[in-house]
Amino acid sequence: MAATMVGATAGSAATLRVGVQDDPDAMDPATSNTYAARFIFSAMCDKLVDITPDLKVVPQLATSWEWSPDHKALTFTLRSGVKFQDGTPFDAEAVKFNIERMKTMPESSRKAELASVTGVDVLDPLKVRLNLSQPFAPLLTTLTDRAGMMVSPKAAKEQGSNFGVHPVCAGPYQFVERKARDVVRLKKFPDYWNAKDIGYDAVDYYYIEDSTVRLARLRAGDLDLIERVAPTDLGAVRGDGNVTLHSIGGLAVSHLMINMGAGEKANNPLAKDARLREAFELALDRNVINKVAFNGEFLADNQMIPPSSPFYSKAHPVPARNIERAKELIAATGQTRVPVEITYANALTDNRVGQIVQSLASQAGFDVKLLPLESATAIERYLNGNFQVFIGNWSGRSDPDGTLYAFFSCNGSQNVNKYCNKELQQVLDEGRAESDDAARVKIYEKAADIYLTDRPTIPIYHPNWFFAARKSVDGIVMYPDGLLRLTGVKPKS
Incomplete structure (x- = not known):
């Protein structure tokens, strides 16, 4: 695979090559159940809100929110000018569609997470209210993960149960192709709302199950970044002048x-x-x-x-x-x-x-x-x-x-x-x-x-999260959830 990887990226310094331990399951935020998929979703699918490295909830597709006095309704003000990767607009109707899709799809894995949501009201194109059957304290943090990821209503309706074959979200990178047990390829979405802070033209996620093999390929220059470095390999990472160790205590x-x-x-x-x-x-x-x-x-x-x-x-x-x-x-x-x-x-x-x-x-x-x-x-x-x-x-x-x-x-x-x-x-x-x-x-x-x-x-x-990257990769920030946010990550100049 190493030769294939080098050939695929020859002359393309702006492609970030990432080695991952697991092959993702369904590439649909509504049905996915694995960390491997979440790891890739973090580049593809923006959420209503996200977390900081110290676990504070911060805006992403929503710019602000307000709880009702009885904590049985949560109103979001949405970011303007956002597009899905098929060019369709992100708005309050899209939020309503996504929440209802995750609650009603027979195969949805988000039903329990959103069980308290009884309905969604579109107040205006950039304002949406989630109504609850009872106060639900974890709702905001729930929406920092897959339950808050927004997919294109147009694509979801057209593709139906096959949506995960070619997912369309509102994140910085859009889906190109997936080869099972091999690679998932993404490319930069030029109309992303924060495109100026996205530093690579493409991201390739290579499935390499063996952590020692992942590290060997990183050190050889076949990869730019790997996740989940084995603790037994940390000495090799720390002793390699071409590689940087990135770590944080985790929630896992x-x-x-x-x-x-x-x-x-x-x-x-x-x-x-x-x-x-x-x-x-x-x-x-x-x-x-x-x-x-x-x-x-x-x-x-x-x-x-x-x-x-x-x-x-x-x-x-x-x-x-x-x-x-x-x-x-x-x-x-x-x-x-x-x-x-x-x-x-x-x-x-x-x-x-x-x-x-x-x-x-x-x-x-x-x-x-x-x-x-x-x-x-x-x-x-x-x-x-x-x-x-x-x-x-x-x-x-x-x-x-x-x-x-x-x-x-x-x-x-x-x-x-x-x-x-x-x-x-x-x-x-x-x-x-x-x-x-x-x-x-x-x-x-x-x-x-x-x-x-x-x-x-x-x-x-x-486990603590241990990632390793070539020193040519700049801007990596570690998060306790173990997901790689690519905003601000770029080739070192």
Whole structure:
């Protein structure tokens, strides 16, 4: 592939060549479920609002917003002169179309995120109001991600369910082509509202699953930038005078998701007995996983929300490894050896985690079988709940609702393991309706009590984001959500 990449970009210094770890799923913000797609969307699809590196909500396609006194309506004033990449205008009618599309499409993954929105009123061409069934505190932060990405109504109507084959958004780069498991090509949209701050003529995203191979190609000059540098490769990056390391603490979490009720794979010991889930957690040593797999560069933790969040539960510290207690719990179920199958995408980091988990769990009485799969196959199995345990990697959200509701509400967009606890559902609904931050902290403390006891998933660590770029690339700013914004990124003069 290296020769192909060089040939494809020969004489084109204004093409940014990016190496990515995963092949994206659906290239439609309404149906996408993966970080890989979000990473590319950040160049294609502007949102109503965005976040800053310190997680403040800031304007993008909307220039300002105002909550109604009862917090049951949110009115946006939109940026004027914006065009979609097919030349059609972005306006309040387009916002109405997008919100309604994401709420009503049968295959939409945004329904739960926008469930509180009951209707959209066009007040004038540049003013639109979202009406809510009840106060929904996370709405603004929800709209900083795919729920706030605006696609062309004209293109969406014409293409229907095939929209993801040739997506049309309102961002700085427009779609050119996609070759599955190879490359996604974008080119600069000349009529973008902020085109003066877009420094490359084109962006090519190359799918290179192996992190060490990505780094080798970066150092050889075949790539300009790579995402998710493996912690074990950081020494090589730091020692290379032609490459710059870019890093930031993130919102992401890696966790062992247990199939609780999705199809035949839910017929597994961990799903059937909470004591075995507790034993499995007690068999693990998160600090060992972090040190052996990641040279201690990540943050070992037991919660879906990172400690940097004000909603992190300090009442639930990371449990110490306790092999004897794990064995007691297994014995209490009448078993001696417990079979567990762990599925994951065959990337270097997850391979290492899987092997360490296999070794640690074996000492307590778990016979762990590892099932590494090619990335697209692994994602397909994940989305269909076709696993016993899955090593999940979630890029995180700035509001706890974006993570906890997605995974733990009964109909959450990431609830592929079909876990449903009615008490937790009620608590998560309360968190959505409460606008006072101090009250929300107490609500999410209750949520932590429940999901950390039920253990439908077992969080392992929070990764830091490590990108690397050739020194010829200027203007990179890292964000805690791990997405690459290309505004201001340009070839170094």
